[in-house]
Amino acid sequence: MSLAMAMAEVSPYSYTRFQNLPSNLSSNPSTAHFFQKRRSSFQHPHRPPSICCSVAPSQVESPVAPVLPTDAASNRECYGVFCTTYDLKADDKTRSWKSLIRVAVSGAAGMISNHLLFKLASGEVFGSDQPIVLNLLGSERSYQALEGVAMELEDSLYPLLREVSIGINPYDIFQDAEWALLIGAKPRGPGMERAGLLDINGQIFAEQGKALNAVASRDVKVIVVGNPCNTNALICLKNAPNIPAKNFHALTRLDENRAKCQLALKAGVFYDKVSNVTIWGNHSTTQVPDFLNAKINGIPVKEVITDRKWLEQEFTERVQKRGGVLIKKWGRSSAASTAVSIVDAIRSLVTPTANGDWFSSGVYTNGNPYGIAEDIVFSMPCRSNGDGDYELVKEVVFDDFLRERIEKTEAELIAEKRCVAHLTGEGNAYCDLPEDTMLPGEQ
Numbered sequence: 273m274s275l276a277m278a279m280a281e282v283s284p285y286s287y288t289r290f291q292n293l294p295s296n297l298s299s300n301p302s303t304a305h306f307f308q309k310r311r312s313s314f315q316h317p318h319r320p321p322s323i324c325c326s327v328a329p330s331q332v333e334s335p336v337a338p339v340l341p342t343d344a345a346s347n348r349e350c351y352g353v354f355c356t357t358y359d360l361k362a363d364d365k366t367r368s369w370k371s372l373i374r375v376a377v378s379g380a381a382g383m384i385s386n387h388l389l390f391k392l393a394s395g396e397v398f399g400s401d402q403p404i405v406l407n408l409l410g411s412e413r414s415y416q417a418l419e420g421v422a423m424e425l426e427d428s429l430y431p432l433l434r435e436v437s438i439g440i441n442p443y444d445i446f447q448d449a450e451w452a453l454l455i456g457a458k459p460r461g462p463g464m465e466r467a468g469l470l471d472i473n474g475q476i477f478a479e480q481g482k483a484l485n486a487v488a489s490r491d492v493k494v495i496v497v498g499n500p501c502n503t504n505a506l507i508c509l510k511n512a513p514n515i516p517a518k519n520f521h522a523l524t525r526l527d528e529n530r531a532k533c534q535l536a537l538k539a540g541v542f543y544d545k546v547s548n549v550t551i552w553g554n555h556s557t558t559q560v561p562d563f564l565n566a567k568i569n570g571i572p573v574k575e576v577i578t579d580r581k582w583l584e585q586e587f588t589e590r591v592q593k594r595g596g597v598l599i600k601k602w603g604r605s606s607a608a609s610t611a612v613s614i615v616d617a618i619r620s621l622v623t624p625t626a627n628g629d630w631f632s633s634g635v636y637t638n639g640n641p642y643g644i645a646e647d648i649v650f651s652m653p654c655r656s657n658g659d660g661d662y663e664l665v666k667e668v669v670f671d672d673f674l675r676e677r678i679e680k681t682e683a684e685l686i687a688e689k690r691c692v693a694h695l696t697g698e699g700n701a702y703c704d705l706p707e708d709t710m711l712p713g714e715q
């Protein structure tokens with residue numbers, strides 16, 4: 273499509289993208305005026321002005337080659353073909369589409385994102401009638417890789433993918449985001465204390481919380497994946513006081529999926545027969561996969577798998593340490609299955625939960641019915657009516673084993689919270705983490 277066609281009035285069905293263009297185009301005064309008007313919508317008072325782009329309505333006939341941003345550090349740039357402006361009113365197929373949804377993804381050049389972004393763009397997450405905008409956050413270190421990712425998205429020709437922007441400033445990338453999938457985080461290196469990891473990654477999530485607070489949709493839903501994800505989510509929400517704390521999630525869906533798989537394997541059933549699985553607590557080796565309330569074919573697991581010792585020991589430990597075993601085999605942490613579990617986590621919030629079932633998510637404790645400490649991010653059983661919100665499930669039972677395990681993971685999260693007090697605005701940090709505290713991938 274020629275860009276001359278593209279300068280239709282902006283309507284709910286037309287989309288504008290910006291990119292740097294050759295100087296002969298941007299020097300045209302009418303062009304400069306046009307883009308001055310448009311690009312103002314991307315700007316934020318904390319940032320220097322955007323360096324983007326210019327196209328004159330009647331002067332551009334052929335596609336324009338992208339030019340590298342000269343100041344990538346402070347701008348969100350639309351990418352390549354996604355900078356083209358056109359009018360969707362002309363397109364019959366799109367008449368029944370919903371209005372655009374804007375999804376921001378951090379760590380967008382990383383392994384998990386490399387699987388996730390293509391699922392988002394394909395429609396399998398939000399639906400085949402949901403056009404999508406992807407705002408991808410990287411860093412100076414990953415900028416080229418981010419461009420590579422955007423190129424692959426271009427070449428995939430996804431009909432639903434209407435805009436892609438890349439950048440390294442969260443204030444640009446999170447602008448108006450309705451979903452923020454926070455994946456980027458520093459992996460724990462050899463010899464690094466967990467307290468050190470909490471501090472380094474905590475700084476990232478404190479900054480990103482502030483950025484979400486400043487520029488994201490007031491109803492943004494945030495899923496924190498980067499580890500240690502529960503405490504990172506806590507830091508993030510504490511730095512975003514204008515966004516409801518209930519909108520923040522730490523990803524424990526991968527753990528739930530792992531638990532379902534192990535129960536199915538033991539019972540000799542297909543894994544879709546396993547339901548009502550809760551992961552309680554931290555995404556770490558203290559997490560508690562709950563076999564007491566879980567069901568297989570609608571029957572309590574304990575009646576199907578009568579080997580209590582297996583459930584308490586082997587099953588529990590297998591789920592807790594699955595990530596580490598996989599790293600030993602694969603040489604890196606779960607990426608594809610993590611991306612699948614992020615998809616599951618989103619779909620659980622945007623589609624009604626099946627009758628009687630529930631899903632696990634790390635959510636902010638604020639009046640929970642289980643007696644778990646308040647003011648931490650703790651994985652619990654949730655149910656949604658599909659509007660993006662959730663309620664905690666009340667009809668769960670506890671026994672001594674489950675209570676004792678829950679207390680252990682709760683103590684770990686309270687200790688993590690003390691370690692990051694300087695990042696949550698709660699005074700001086702004091703770090704006395706239990707020695708066996710580990711991410712699933714660390715053993």
Ligand SMILES: NC(=O)C1=CN([C@@H]2O[C@H](COP(=O)(O)OP(=O)(O)OC[C@H]3O[C@@H](n4cnc5c(N)ncnc54)[C@H](OP(=O)(O)O)[C@@H]3O)[C@@H](O)[C@H]2O)C=CC1
Nearest residue numbers: 379381382383384410411414456457458497498499523526
């Ligand atoms: N909750 C869960 O169930 C799971 C969580 N995880 C966690 O997800 C996160 C991402 O995993 P994955 O995509 O495989 O990792 P990758 O290493 O492939 O990508 C991580 C990205 O994080 C970014 N990053 C941000 N800050 C730093 C930093 N200081 N040093 C290095 N990289 C940084 C990097 O991007 P850039 O340079 O653009 O910032 C990098 O591309 C990890 O924290 C991992 O532990 C993994 C599996 C399961």
Ligand SMILES: O=C([O-])CC(=O)C(=O)O
Nearest residue numbers: 595605606711712713714
């Ligand atoms: O420890 C890691 O980075 C990987 C991880 O969270 C997991 O596999 O569950």
